[in-house]
Amino acid sequence: MSVQVGAIVAIVLLFVGIILHIVxxxxxxxxxxxxxxxxxxxxxxxxxxxxxxxxxxxxxxLDSIKACEAMAIIGxxxxxVAIATAGIxxxxxxxxxxxxxxxxxxxxxxxxxxxxxxxxxxIVWGAKVHEPASxxxxxxxxxxxxxxxxxxxxxxxxxxxxxxxx
Numbered sequence: 001m002s003v004q005v006g007a008i009v010a011i012v013l014l015f016v017g018i019i020l021h022i023v024x025x026x027x028x029x030x031x032x033x034x035x036x037x038x039x040x041x042x043x044x045x046x047x048x049x050x051x052x053x054x055x056x057x058x059x060x061x062l063d064s065i066k067a068c069e070a071m072a073i074i075g076x077x078x079x080x081v082a083i084a085t086a087g088i089x090x091x092x093x094x095x096x097x098x099x100x101x102x103x104x105x106x107x108x109x110x111x112x113x114x115x116x117x118x119x120x121x122x123i124v125w126g127a128k129v130h131e132p133a134s135x136x137x138x139x140x141x142x143x144x145x146x147x148x149x150x151x152x153x154x155x156x157x158x159x160x161x162x163x164x165x166x
Contacts, residue, residue: 006163007090010156014083014111017152021079021118024145025072031130032140040129041142042069064128071121072146075114079153082110086160104161111157118150 024030028041028051037047042065044051054062089103122143130137 004163007086007093007160010160010163011083011086011090013152013156013159014079014086015156017149017154017156018076018079018083019149020145020152021072021076021149024142024147024149025076027142027145029140030068030125030143030146031133032138033133034136034138039140040137041140042072061129061132064124068121068125068129071117071124075117075121075150075153078110078114078117082107082114082153082157085110086157089160108157108161111153111160114157115150115154118146118153122147122150 025042028044028046029039030042031040033039039046040059044053045057045059046052054065059065085103086107089107092098092103125143130139130143
């Protein structure tokens, strides 16, 4: 059996999207204070190379940040299911085993659901964390990486659903 090139491209998009989202999730620059002296991420704030977790000091909007953390983590975990089921479907195709269409459907559905959770976290951050500080803060690279990662996860999963149909 042969694997369609589109299915491999879709899995690569899923993988790259997951990596970008994880990097965005883990790095402390979802918001950059305009004087470049303070960055704020999902887990910590950093200034001049010194980072403190939010447990170390109180910050306005902490409940909103925790909601963003939860949405980003749930999105990441669901994306793992998407790439795992896509991988199983490709493995079955390569080995000649009969794979049910449910693998493709699960991969597609979980990638879209993952994107929805990531998107909710991004919207909450934008509306509840960044907007009140927008006069003195810019969006940081971590935020952008999570957006791009979420989009690639959705595109890869949808593409996989279309290209892996037999």
